[in-house]
Amino acid sequence: MRVLVTGGAGYIGSHTLLELMAQGHEVCVLDNYSNATPEVLSRVRSLSNGVIHDYVGDVRDADKLDEVMQDFQPEAVIHFAGLKAVGESTEKPLYYYDVNVRGTLTLLHAMTKAGCKRIIFSSSATVYGEPVYLPYDEAHPTNPTSVYGRSKLIAEQILTDWTAATPDATAVLLRYFNPVGAHASAQLGEDPKDIPNNLMPFIAQVAVGKRDALQIFGGDYDTPDGTGQRDYIHVVDLARAHVAAIDYAETATGARPFNIGTGQPYSVRDMVAAFERACGKPIATKMAARRAGDIAAMQADSGRANTELGWTATHDLDAMTASTWAWQSKNPNGYEG
Numbered sequence: 001m002r003v004l005v006t007g008g009a010g011y012i013g014s015h016t017l018l019e020l021m022a023q024g025h026e027v028c029v030l031d032n033y034s035n036a037t038p039e040v041l042s043r044v045r046s047l048s049n050g051v052i053h054d055y056v057g058d059v060r061d062a063d064k065l066d067e068v069m070q071d072f073q074p075e076a077v078i079h080f081a082g083l084k085a086v087g088e089s090t091e092k093p094l095y096y097y098d099v100n101v102r103g104t105l106t107l108l109h110a111m112t113k114a115g116c117k118r119i120i121f122s123s124s125a126t127v128y129g130e131p132v133y134l135p136y137d138e139a140h141p142t143n144p145t146s147v148y149g150r151s152k153l154i155a156e157q158i159l160t161d162w163t164a165a166t167p168d169a170t171a172v173l174l175r176y177f178n179p180v181g182a183h184a185s186a187q188l189g190e191d192p193k194d195i196p197n198n199l200m201p202f203i204a205q206v207a208v209g210k211r212d213a214l215q216i217f218g219g220d221y222d223t224p225d226g227t228g229q230r231d232y233i234h235v236v237d238l239a240r241a242h243v244a245a246i247d248y249a250e251t252a253t254g255a256r257p258f259n260i261g262t263g264q265p266y267s268v269r270d271m272v273a274a275f276e277r278a279c280g281k282p283i284a285t286k287m288a289a290r291r292a293g294d295i296a297a298m299q300a301d302s303g304r305a306n307t308e309l310g311w312t313a314t315h316d317l318d319a320m321t322a323s324t325w326a327w328q329s330k331n332p333n334g335y336e337g
């Protein structure tokens, strides 16, 4: 299929391009490089030996989208382009709604004009909010507690209403749990611009000597070791979920959410211990207060993705930490070298 990938130069997008091309899909990227560098696509091109059509532009730019739709004529769109920092979303709510909600709306207008009726959307487990029960399944109530989470839920609702009003349209809403890890080549990985907000890139920067110590946000949660538990998912498994979603969208219609996780919770201490195994040295930690807005634990029931998308995660925790270490140690300054 011809697949337009918005935000394709980003962390998850770049890994997904490789998996799409490996399955014979033709790809085109639209990215404004607000959180990426063109070096990413050079690396994806050399890893795949394949052709990537690419456009520099903003997903809120209707004229640019019309141009891309006319030139490339996509049969499906994977919509990664968006903002993802929870803390920043509270400080800049209008910016977050503009990019994440208006960006999705502008894209849908352009798709409708061009007759493209399949979209795979990057959503997040954060749409569920405080757990009523665990593991979360897709029927769990949605009650996001941040602007970021609400922007994702609003976009899901817009996509759902669009499919209801558009015959034969499909929206696959992928609710990612905690993406981590890097490509086996160590050429692609997560490259946060500032101080990492998330656990795994922070640990990796401690291991490589860029940060002194990891602060563990809370040791008094109601979990086996007192630290927060999450469902970490290898980025290559996540990328493959998008390929499975493209196959599903070929025949399915309507909007459907899918949890994408492993179902296996790991604590902060588990992650530190696994990273120490991967890099062969101790990771300095210090106990800190709980981070505002954090929950004790979360994990996915990904049964629906297993059955309906035919997708399952195959990478374990050691594969997640080993690939992160390989990427970080070979690219201590990310894509800058």
Ligand code: NAD
Binding pocket: 006, 007, 008, 009, 010, 011, 012, 013, 030, 031, 032, 033, 034, 035, 036, 057, 058, 059, 060, 079, 080, 081, 082, 083, 084, 099, 103, 122, 123, 124, 125, 176, 177, 178, 179
């Ligand atoms: P990322 O920042 O690495 O990738 C996003 C890409 O979109 C970047 O290349 C960026 O330059 C581009 N972009 C941003 N705004 C744009 C705009 N207005 N127009 C065009 N391009 C734009 O992030 P990621 O981790 O790869 O996440 C991809 C998507 O998945 C995002 O929508 C994010 O909200 C969602 N998501 C991410 C996580 C996570 O932990 N990484 C979890 C759940 C959901």
Ligand code: UD1
Binding pocket: 086, 087, 124, 125, 126, 148, 177, 178, 179, 197, 198, 199, 200, 202, 214, 215, 216, 217, 218, 227, 228, 229, 230, 268, 291, 292, 293, 294
């Ligand atoms: C966070 C976002 C979530 C987003 C996800 C993307 C919040 C509240 N939630 O999830 O919306 O979809 O990132 O991956 O920001 N931790 C530390 N020290 C650190 C960093 C994290 O102890 O320096 C702990 C956290 O308290 C948590 C765990 O590590 O228990 C994972 O944190 P993180 O990687 O930030 O992910 P989430 O909080 O699950």
